[in-house]
Amino acid sequence: DQQVKQNSPSLSVQEGRISILNCDYTNSMFDYFLWYKKYPAEGPTFLISISSIKDKNEDGRFTVFLNKSAKHLSLHIVPSQPGDSAVYFCAASEGDYKLSFGAGTTVTVRA
């Protein structure tokens, strides 16, 4: 039973525009959320995180928004760059050691 869902398997965006990636979760006990980026033949790399006590966290071009009532979070990348082309995984934790991952969204940034 997948508790973290990324319903868009892929996203194509023009360079310089905004990329918006969405993630929904079902477990109301999740209190920490993370986004990971993954290139082919490499492991996931931590990108940005947010605690459930916040609704927004920003780090350079990356911003994560959390809507707890809707059990929804999103990752905004502005502006999108060619190097952002990768698979993005949403992950969530109940504050323990276990991360639950979504299936990932493949982002392609077009020149």
Next chain:
Amino acid sequence: DTAVSQTPKYLVTQMGNDKSIKCEQNLGHDTMYWYKQDSKKFLKIMFSYNNKELIINETVPNRFSPKSPDKAHLNLHINSLELGDSAVYFCASSQGSGGFQPQHFGDGTRLSIL
């Protein structure tokens, strides 16, 4: 310097064989993990060790046995390999609670069962 390294990167073997995957981290972290990424691309936790002690053991066949000789190493041994074991296996590490400390991943071991 690679922070979390796994060997081998690729492993092709026949059904019924026994194989091991090694993982080492040089980040000084006290918690290590094994994940399996199946054909549907989901990353699922298998095991976690904190200071050489098993803290997470998900529903994994007992043909899979993790071993942590020290907190910088977590190896995965698989007995009697089956076709369904074909996947990419990722090792990861973190400091303290995984929920609040990002996990750092190795580049994965692609296991193919013939």
